[in-house]
Amino acid sequence: MAGASSRGSIARFEPRNPAWEKKSREIFERQSFMRMIGARIAALSPGTCDLELPYRDDLCQQNVFLHGGVITSIADTSCGIASSTLLSPDAGILSVEFKYNMMAPAAGERFIARGRVVRPGRTLTIAESAVFAVKDGVETEIGRMLATMMFLEGKGAMTAQGA
Amino acid sequence: MAGASSRGSIARFEPRNPAWEKKSREIFERQSFMRMIGARIAALSPGTCDLELPYRDDLCQQNVFLHGGVITSIADTSCGIASSTLLSPDAGILSVEFKYNMMAPAAGERFIARGRVVRPGRTLTIAESAVFAVKDGVETEIGRMLATMMFLEGKGAMTAQGA
Amino acid sequence: MAGASSRGSIARFEPRNPAWEKKSREIFERQSFMRMIGARIAALSPGTCDLELPYRDDLCQQNVFLHGGVITSIADTSCGIASSTLLSPDAGILSVEFKYNMMAPAAGERFIARGRVVRPGRTLTIAESAVFAVKDGVETEIGRMLATMMFLEGKGAMTAQGA
Amino acid sequence: MAGASSRGSIARFEPRNPAWEKKSREIFERQSFMRMIGARIAALSPGTCDLELPYRDDLCQQNVFLHGGVITSIADTSCGIASSTLLSPDAGILSVEFKYNMMAPAAGERFIARGRVVRPGRTLTIAESAVFAVKDGVETEIGRMLATMMFLEGKGAMTAQGA
Numbered sequence: 285m286a287g288a289s290s291r292g293s294i295a296r297f298e299p300r301n302p303a304w305e306k307k308s309r310e311i312f313e314r315q316s317f318m319r320m321i322g323a324r325i326a327a328l329s330p331g332t333c334d335l336e337l338p339y340r341d342d343l344c345q346q347n348v349f350l351h352g353g354v355i356t357s358i359a360d361t362s363c364g365i366a367s368s369t370l371l372s373p374d375a376g377i378l379s380v381e382f383k384y385n386m387m388a389p390a391a392g393e394r395f396i397a398r399g400r401v402v403r404p405g406r407t408l409t410i411a412e413s414a415v416f417a418v419k420d421g422v423e424t425e426i427g428r429m430l431a432t433m434m435f436l437e438g439k440g441a442m443t444a445q446g447a
Numbered sequence: 448m449a450g451a452s453s454r455g456s457i458a459r460f461e462p463r464n465p466a467w468e469k470k471s472r473e474i475f476e477r478q479s480f481m482r483m484i485g486a487r488i489a490a491l492s493p494g495t496c497d498l499e500l501p502y503r504d505d506l507c508q509q510n511v512f513l514h515g516g517v518i519t520s521i522a523d524t525s526c527g528i529a530s531s532t533l534l535s536p537d538a539g540i541l542s543v544e545f546k547y548n549m550m551a552p553a554a555g556e557r558f559i560a561r562g563r564v565v566r567p568g569r570t571l572t573i574a575e576s577a578v579f580a581v582k583d584g585v586e587t588e589i590g591r592m593l594a595t596m597m598f599l600e601g602k603g604a605m606t607a608q609g610a
Numbered sequence: 611m612a613g614a615s616s617r618g619s620i621a622r623f624e625p626r627n628p629a630w631e632k633k634s635r636e637i638f639e640r641q642s643f644m645r646m647i648g649a650r651i652a653a654l655s656p657g658t659c660d661l662e663l664p665y666r667d668d669l670c671q672q673n674v675f676l677h678g679g680v681i682t683s684i685a686d687t688s689c690g691i692a693s694s695t696l697l698s699p700d701a702g703i704l705s706v707e708f709k710y711n712m713m714a715p716a717a718g719e720r721f722i723a724r725g726r727v728v729r730p731g732r733t734l735t736i737a738e739s740a741v742f743a744v745k746d747g748v749e750t751e752i753g754r755m756l757a758t759m760m761f762l763e764g765k766g767a768m769t770a771q772g773a
Numbered sequence: 774m775a776g777a778s779s780r781g782s783i784a785r786f787e788p789r790n791p792a793w794e795k796k797s798r799e800i801f802e803r804q805s806f807m808r809m810i811g812a813r814i815a816a817l818s819p820g821t822c823d824l825e826l827p828y829r830d831d832l833c834q835q836n837v838f839l840h841g842g843v844i845t846s847i848a849d850t851s852c853g854i855a856s857s858t859l860l861s862p863d864a865g866i867l868s869v870e871f872k873y874n875m876m877a878p879a880a881g882e883r884f885i886a887r888g889r890v891v892r893p894g895r896t897l898t899i900a901e902s903a904v905f906a907v908k909d910g911v912e913t914e915i916g917r918m919l920a921t922m923m924f925l926e927g928k929g930a931m932t933a934q935g936a
Contacts, residue, residue, distance in 0.1 A: 314508075315508055316505045316506065316514075317505065317506050317508070317513075317514035317516065317517055320505040320506070342479045342480065342482075342483040343479065343480050343483070344478065344479045344480055345477075345478055345480070350480075351478060351479075351480035351481075352520075352542050353480065353516060353520020353521070353523050353524065354516070354520070356516055356520070356523070357516020357517070357519070357520065360515055360519070378549070379515050379549055380549060381546065381547060381549060382547060383545070383546040383547075384544060384545060384546075385543070385544040386543060386544060
């Protein structure tokens with residue numbers, strides 16, 4: 285249906301739900317943890333989602349670096365919301381697994397997780413996220429996630445984890 | 448120095464720092480994010496660390512399931528603190544990468560991440576964490592992490608991410 | 611149906627196919643690559659599979675260490691065959707993804723990948739494999755895999771990758 | 774020294790060894806397993822390596838699809854050789870760990886693993902590989918790897934696994 289992304293170009297994905305944007309934003313807004321840490325959707329299109337998170341003292345490893353778990357949380361959610369734009373109207377979504385590589389300390393005023401669908405599927409969708417720290421206006425990539433998402437069709441799908 | 452754990456038996460690890468327990472607890476206590484979500488060390492021994500986290504409404508995916516990022520955060524930290532018990536006195540520690548598999552919804556009154564060193568090394572240490580949800584007193588394994596930790600020797604080690 | 615394994619104990623799994631052993635061995639024997647490198651099933655039970663591979667000069671990284679890809683191949687297959695013992699009669703199986711940590715050089719006369727189902731599921735099954743090198747009769751764990759397998763029901767399942 | 778790659782652009786990497794190409798090709802040629810399956814370097818530049826592998830009947834899962842372990846082997850090696858172009862003259866390299874997602878069946882006349890350094894480091898380097906199947910001249914992405922490589926300095930580095 286939709287092609288996989290390839291290096292240097294972002295594939296165009298066809299949403300199966302005319303109300304994809306409303307649905308994806310609702311999924312995000314239901315996540316109390318995203319609200320609690322102060323994350324917001326900075327950009328959203330079929331197959332992509334950028335999440336932004338301002339630095340906060342209570343999200344840290346120590347004084348100055350954001351906790352790896354916080355960074356992973358926005359990376360995971362950016363993959364999940366990016367994938368959710370391709371859901372059919374009745375379906376839900378959950379994270380199956382992910383791997384995250386920390387490349388540089390999470391130091392900055394704010395952080396951006398850019399989630400992208402790599403390969404959409406009927407049941408499983410592969411997504412990736414590149415996380416950047418913004419310090420004095422300069423973006424540095426600080427981590428990379430490769431994740432597997434699962435689509436759940438029909439009744440009850442929306443009550444599953446991640447849906 | 449210390450052998451790798453094998454299936455069904457936990458290897459005994461020799462701390463290189465007589466004050467390993469004090470150091471590991473300090474590393475944990477410096478993590479503002481662990482304090483903020485309400486995690487605490489439930490058990491600590493050379494090469495192992497159990498973290499406990501009570502359920503809270505503001506840590507959720509939706510109403511009832513804990514956010515995957517929160518679960519991953521305690522799994523990562525349980526691996527890091529378990530590994531930190533084997534640090535030499537001057538060394539710091541950071542997470543290089545991890546993979547986490549979600550096996551069941553994170554539903555329960557509280558959650559336990561049992562971190563264990565699988566293979567200690569001079570520079571890199573491999574650790575794993577099994578995460579359990581406790582509901583009505585019954586433990587269910589809900590996820591599994593396999594992680595790589597890095598030891599940083601000497602000056603400045605303690606200011607690195609995760610140290 | 612079947613419980614998840616927990617640390618130190620192997621859960622008992624109930625095969626859904628009375629002819630599980632025949633089916634799992636057939637899946638293994640159809641894999642020309644396993645035959646080509648000289649791997650064989652050393653042990654098989656519901657939810658577990660041990661594969662054994664003798665050292666060979668043409669499977670190496672350089673002179674003396676087995677190539678990481680060869681080790682990963684037997685680890686992946688041990689997870690797949692372990693999981694295949696829990697297939698229903700008509701179903702096939704494929705690997706969705708895996709992560710492998712190299713812990714020590716792959717040096718030895720032979721290598722054993724011990725695959726175990728961690729969490730069986732209707733669609734997705736989580737498995738792990740611990741890989742050991744045997745040198746002068748002594749086993750050393752050299753790597754660990756955490757993998758996601760997918761069950762494919764019905765027609766055509768057996769022609770899918772990995773089935 | 775060298776910046777991280779970002780989505781859609783490949784960073785330029787500065788080799789630390791004037792004889793980087795000779796060294797990287799030698800590392801590849803020492804790998805008997807690559808020779809045995811018939812893989813060859815199709816392209817090589819600082820920070821990148823494309824490996825090509827023609828289809829062969831004895832590398833299969835079953836009749837028509839290449840074994841996941843074979844695909845993973847060329848993906849891992851493409852990451853390792855891409856990273857090796859950035860080694861200093863005396864250093865060696867080994868794979869620490871990788872994660873591989875299978876996105877589509879490995880069906881085709883030949884396969885290309887495009888390894889790229891994502892983030893070079895003094896000790897650890899993060900690389901990724903996108904694997905494509907070529908069928909009737911059409912490339913399809915069939916998998917994606919995210920990997921951690923380690924540089925080993927000084928004496929003995931070249932005898933380590935992967936060096």
